[in-house]
Amino acid sequence: MIKKIINAVIITIILVVLGSFIWNNTMISSPYFFNKGKTLYNSGMYDGSIKFFERSLQTNPNNTAARYFLTLALTKGTPTYSHQEALYNMANSKTHDMAQSYAKSQIIPLKESLIGEMDDNYIYSAVQNKDILRWNIESFPLKVYFEQTKPSYRENIKKAFEQWGKASGFLQFKEVYKPEECDIEIKFTPYSGPKCESANCNYAVATTTNTTDKYHRLNRMIITFYNSNPFGEEFSNSEIYNTALHEIGHALGISGHSNNPNDVMYAGSHRVSSVFSPYSKDIFYLSKRDLNTMTLLYRLAPSITNSKGWFYENLYYPPLILGNDEEILKKKLDEYQKYIDKYPNYSGGYINIATVYSSMGNNKKAQYALDKASEFATNDNEKYLINYNRAVMYYNNQDFESALNCAKDALKIKNDETTNTLIRDIEEMISSANQ
Ligand SMILES: [Zn+2]
Structure with a gap:
């Protein structure tokens, strides 16, 4: 008797579940959602209509009218992150219909309206390969820690932070006195760049590096x-100030360089010879293009940032602004090649171009670039990056033994979480291959 009741109950529940399953997946519900969407659309409630057109398409992806009205609603509604993404996907969809061609025609006008007055920029140089790396605005003010140094160096660097803050109108900084609390750390070290043979050679004043954790979260710049x-002379005030202005641009997320000499983020700005002499009184000012690029970078949804929960509907969908991965990588390759042409004996250019070749799947060229980088490497930081990147490339090629050797060389230079994680991953692959 009891058994029967149980069976009955079970059957009833299954029936109910099946019933709603059928309802959700029949084409009958597609016109229903479409008509609901259409009513909202006709009364000008474009945002509200979007989810009904989308639900109509979930139940019947071939509903041509729903695709078309969805596209219209997306272009007339609020350009939120989700709506930008949906329009971009529609423009790139495999179904070639009216909706797709209309979406395609609307991508550029939407991009232009989002970029607005920021159209004069070098945003492609700002992104790091395919990644948008920047701080989360919600975590402002960014905490800055200074190592002990000469008061004049410190003062000029602080002034450079102030210029970024004032000129941008949104960047904020705050000094902290414990290194473990900071987002941006200012360090000082004896000169270890290339040697200068003559009085007017190029030399670096500072470099910027970032650290990310194993979850690809930005830890620190x-x-x-x-x-x-290189002659053992102190840097002048303008050298420190101008260099700080440039390096802070990197620390805020602009990973590459502008190719316009009027911008602070110009590739040559932190080299002495071409732009300013060590004793020049000239002080740099952030250009309109520097500020446009930084502002736009902070409107793009980041793929690497310092906190979770970065998603906001008011952010820009990166592929809409920058194009797809392939298009971005082509631009990066161009940019780094120009840098190498200009500074053929700086390791950094070769390290960067190697990462682009690797992202493009061209391991041969990536390895060749790393060989060049290694030829010109002058400091530990460069040597570390070369070994680390080599290890990752061998790993991706499934040459785990070579990967392990390079990763161990990297570990000798910097024993940190990122390198140890890589070594653990490689060792795991080796032991599973031997089983
Ligand atoms: Zn730079």
Whole structure:
């Protein structure tokens, strides 16, 4: 008797579940959602209509009218992140219909309206390969820690932070006195760049590196200044100030360089010879293009940032603004090649171009670029990056033994979480291959 009741109950529940399953998946519900969407659309409630057109398409993806009205509603509604993404996907969809061609025609006008007055920019140089790397605005003010140094160096670097804050209108900084609390760390080290044979050679004043954790979360930006130039002389105030302005741009997320000499983020700005002399009184000012690029970078949804929960509907969908991965990588390749042509004996250019070749799947060229990088490497930071990147490339090629050797070389230079994680991953692959 009891058994029977149980059976009955079970059957009833299954029937109910099946019933609603059928309802959700029949074409009958497609016209229903479409008509609901259409009513909202006709009364000008474009945002409200979108989800009904989408639900109509979920139940019947071939509903041509729903695709078309969805596209119309997306272009007339609020350009939120989700709506930008949906329009971009419609424009790139495999179904070639009216909806797709209309979406395609609307991508550029939408992009232009989002970029607005920021159209003069070098945003392709700002992105790091395919990634949008930047701080989360919600975590502002960014905390800055200074290592002990000469008061004049410190003062000029602080002034450079102030210029970014004032000129941008949205960047904020705050000094902290414990290194473990900071987002941006300012360090000082003895000169270790290329040697200068003549009086007017190029030399670096500072470099910026970032650290990310194993979840690809941005931990910290480190700006390292040399204490003096290759001749052992102190840097002038303008050298420190101008360099700081440029390096802070990197620390905020602009990973590459502008190719316009009027911008602070110009590739040559932190080299002495071409732009300013060590004793020049000239002080740099952020250009309109520098500020446009930074503002636009902070409107794009980041793929690497310092906190979780970064998603906001008012952000820009990166592929809409920048194009797809392939288009971005082509632009990056161009940019880094120009940098190498200009500074053929700086390791950094070759390290960067290697990462692009690797992302493009061209391991041969990536390895060749790393060989060049290694030829010109002068400091530990460069040597670390070369070994680390080599290890990742061998790993991707499934040459785990070579990967392990390079990763161990990297570990000798920097024993941190990122490198240890890589070594653990490689060892895991080796032991599973031997089983
Ligand atoms: Zn730079």
